[in-house]
Amino acid sequence: MASTPSPRTATTTLQNSLLSSSSSSVNHNKPSNLSFLHASSNSSSLKLFHSVSASFSPSNSSSTICNVIKTVESADISFSNARDLDGVVSIPKPTILVSEKLGEAGLDLLRSFGNVDCSYDLSPQDLCAKISLCDALIVRSGTKVTREVFEAAQGRLKVVGRAGVGIDNVDLQAATEFGCLVVNAPTANTIAAAEHGIALLTSMARNVAQADASMKAGKWLRSKYVGVSLVGKTLAVMGFGKVGSEVARRAKGLGMHVIAHDPYAPADRARAIGVDLVSFEQAIATADFVSLHMPLTPATKKVFNDDTFAKMKKGVRLINVARGGVIDEDALVRALDSGIVAQAALDVFTVEPPPKDSKLVQHENVTVTPHLGASTKEAQEGVAIEIAEAVVGALNGELSATAVNAPMVPPEVLSELAPYVVLAEKLGRLAVQLVTGGSGIQNVKVVYKSARDPDSLDTRLLRAMVTKGIIEPISDTIINLVNADFSAKQKGLRISEERVIVDSSPEYPVESIQVQISNVQSRFASALSENGNISIEGKVKYGVPHLTRVGSFSVDVSLEGNLILCKQVDQPGMIGQVGNILGESNVNVSFMSVGRTVRRKQAIMAIGVDEEPNKDTQKKIGEVSAIEEFVFLKL
Ligand SMILES: NC(=O)C1=CN([C@@H]2O[C@H](COP(=O)(O)OP(=O)(O)OC[C@H]3O[C@@H](n4cnc5c(N)ncnc54)[C@H](O)[C@@H]3O)[C@@H](O)[C@H]2O)C=CC1
Ligand SMILES: O=C(O)C(=O)COP(=O)(O)O
Numbered sequence: 001m002a003s004t005p006s007p008r009t010a011t012t013t014l015q016n017s018l019l020s021s022s023s024s025s026v027n028h029n030k031p032s033n034l035s036f037l038h039a040s041s042n043s044s045s046l047k048l049f050h051s052v053s054a055s056f057s058p059s060n061s062s063s064t065i066c067n068v069i070k071t072v073e074s075a076d077i078s079f080s081n082a083r084d085l086d087g088v089v090s091i092p093k094p095t096i097l098v099s100e101k102l103g104e105a106g107l108d109l110l111r112s113f114g115n116v117d118c119s120y121d122l123s124p125q126d127l128c129a130k131i132s133l134c135d136a137l138i139v140r141s142g143t144k145v146t147r148e149v150f151e152a153a154q155g156r157l158k159v160v161g162r163a164g165v166g167i168d169n170v171d172l173q174a175a176t177e178f179g180c181l182v183v184n185a186p187t188a189n190t191i192a193a194a195e196h197g198i199a200l201l202t203s204m205a206r207n208v209a210q211a212d213a214s215m216k217a218g219k220w221l222r223s224k225y226v227g228v229s230l231v232g233k234t235l236a237v238m239g240f241g242k243v244g245s246e247v248a249r250r251a252k253g254l255g256m257h258v259i260a261h262d263p264y265a266p267a268d269r270a271r272a273i274g275v276d277l278v279s280f281e282q283a284i285a286t287a288d289f290v291s292l293h294m295p296l297t298p299a300t301k302k303v304f305n306d307d308t309f310a311k312m313k314k315g316v317r318l319i320n321v322a323r324g325g326v327i328d329e330d331a332l333v334r335a336l337d338s339g340i341v342a343q344a345a346l347d348v349f350t351v352e353p354p355p356k357d358s359k360l361v362q363h364e365n366v367t368v369t370p371h372l373g374a375s376t377k378e379a380q381e382g383v384a385i386e387i388a389e390a391v392v393g394a395l396n397g398e399l400s401a402t403a404v405n406a407p408m409v410p411p412e413v414l415s416e417l418a419p420y421v422v423l424a425e426k427l428g429r430l431a432v433q434l435v436t437g438g439s440g441i442q443n444v445k446v447v448y449k450s451a452r453d454p455d456s457l458d459t460r461l462l463r464a465m466v467t468k469g470i471i472e473p474i475s476d477t478i479i480n481l482v483n484a485d486f487s488a489k490q491k492g493l494r495i496s497e498e499r500v501i502v503d504s505s506p507e508y509p510v511e512s513i514q515v516q517i518s519n520v521q522s523r524f525a526s527a528l529s530e531n532g533n534i535s536i537e538g539k540v541k542y543g544v545p546h547l548t549r550v551g552s553f554s555v556d557v558s559l560e561g562n563l564i565l566c567k568q569v570d571q572p573g574m575i576g577q578v579g580n581i582l583g584e585s586n587v588n589v590s591f592m593s594v595g596r597t598v599r600r601k602q603a604i605m606a607i608g609v610d611e612e613p614n615k616d617t618q619k620k621i622g623e624v625s626a627i628e629e630f631v632f633l634k635l
Pocket of ligand 2: 140141142163164165166167189371372373374375
């Protein structure tokens with residue numbers, strides 16, 4: 001193949017980084033699963049190969065690890081191959097479809113790399129019709145990138161770029177199944193969203209939108225639109241992440257007393273800007289204003305509902321620039337009608353756009369904006385550049401720090417580590433559930449005992465899976481090998497690793513994995529080791545992950561289903577008593593293990609259960625006199 005690059009093509013870097021000119025198969029050892037461009041040496045025909053990537057969702061980690069090894073060859077790429085006059089084969093430019101308005105600087109960057117098709121307001125049918133001619137798609141929150149879109153792409157779509165934070169409009173599972181990388185731009189619109197939150201807060205307090213509408217209708221209603229002052233009032237920031245902390249900082253500047261609720265934010269980061277982290281109940285019961293900045297996850301869906309509104313101060317005011325789905329919108333209408341909520345200012349809605357006759361939108365005490373949080377010139381330029389760089393990088397086959405669905409590990413490493421990957425995630429998931437809400441997690445240490453030389457043990461995937469286990473239950477980010485470190489850093493989480501070389505068989509990559517979380521309180525004090533850290537350890541036995549240590553106690557339970565940990569006085573009959581209570585409420589016990597430090601003193605009982613025991617059953621377990629503490633953990 002000729003080596004002179006054509007200036008009219010965008011292929012130089014592609015060729016340099018990805019082109020495998022002599023092999024006819026995908027190079028699995030290359031630590032990238034994006035696109036491998038292969039030019040056959042005896043043919044001018046260019047083919048694009050996709051390696052199917054794995055999704056590491058908790059429910060399917062082991063099966064998809066096997067899938068990752070599968071490689072499929074796509075059809076010939078459809079942009080035509082061209083030869084320059086001097087005979088140099090030029091690879092056609094990729095086509096990038098931009099389906100929503102994107103800043104010019106980002107578009108310029110994309111145009112310098114590929115053919116850019118800006119087609120806004122496409123119907124779902126039109127999007128599906130176009131997508132098979134596109135290598136990349138860039139969207140904001142208005143385009144639904146559904147399974148149908150990936151199906152219609154017929155294997156050509158390599159990357160979807162979300163020019164913003166929330167990726168709830170992209171079917172990530174489908175993207176992963178179709179081998180399509182999804183990247184987002186998580187930082188460039190933080191300030192814009194925070195400023196919009198403050199704009200809604202202040203304009204709501206002074207009835208700016210309502211007064212403006214009434215004047216335009218020819219009225220002069222000075223006494224109707226008397227507002228409320230902000231100084232000295234309490235603002236509860238729900239979700240103390242990137243946007244929430246910037247809102248808090250600004251509200252302090254307005255003279256407000258700011259508290260925040262975020263079970264996973266470090267208290268010292270809040271204290272540094274004069275904000276107290278409090279419990280959910282305390283936040284909603286004491287606030288005059290409540291501003292929402294948490295992600296939409298199963299745990300936060302409709303978390304503001306009839307029950308929570310009933311616990312709020314009468315006359316509370318609510319701001320939402322996060323996601324509409326965290327509020328039960330019907331319950332909010334009821335709370336507004338009853339006066340519990342005096343006013344609400346909303347930028348986001350469960351369905352966007354909301355129905356024209358939405359009672360919430362039409363309510364006279366509600367101020368609305370059409371999802372404008374990220375819509376400043378500056379944020380849109382920033383987001384556009386951030387996403388354009390990520391998409392171009394992905395088309396070049398580079399690792400992306402903001403990839404949300406693409407693990408990149410050689411298949412042979414994956415297959416060997418598969419059971420340890422499951423163990424690592426489960427240990428992370430267990431460890432985070434042992435932390436008392438509100439403690440804030442900062443330091444996590446993962447200790448691998450292994451007989452292997454450190455150089456021949458690649459722990460990136462294991463570390464990523466521990467990180468995934470810790471972060472996913474508390475965020476809407478999907479963690480994988482690519483974004484694990486980035487996400488941990490974003491959340492102020494320091495994950496350190498230690499290798500302990502043991503004298504056992506190097507046939508197995510890892511003997512045990514220990515996860516330690518330091519400087520936190522535990523819901524289960526016995527999980528604290530002598531040095532005060534939450535510490536749990538697991539091993540893989542016959543291919544199945546097992547929990548082998550909790551704090552200073554040895555146990556041996558396979559990590560399947562759910563787990564109850566009890567600390568009790570080591571005496572006869574304990575297994576029977578707890579087993580009976582579970583049996584009476586039809587909770588099936590899959591295994592039990594008792595570990596103790598000293599005979600007839602304290603012991604830990606680990607009980608695997610298929611079903612989640614209800615509150616009554618848990619209460620009964622807690623009432624067994626010899627049981628000192630217990631905790632229910634979902635695996
Ligand atoms: N309206 C708009 O145009 C925009 C909306 N957003 C939305 O704002 C939200 C926040 O975005 P970022 O600050 O960038 O995300 P982030 O990930 O930095 O912060 C989210 C915080 O919520 C916390 N959290 C998780 N579960 C929680 C719970 N149950 N209760 C309280 N806190 C909880 C997390 O620990 C984290 O600190 C997201 O939903 C995002 O989609 C972001 C940008 C623009
Ligand atoms: O970044 C986010 O999460 C947003 O909600 C911004 O949405 P947008 O890009 O303005 O449609």
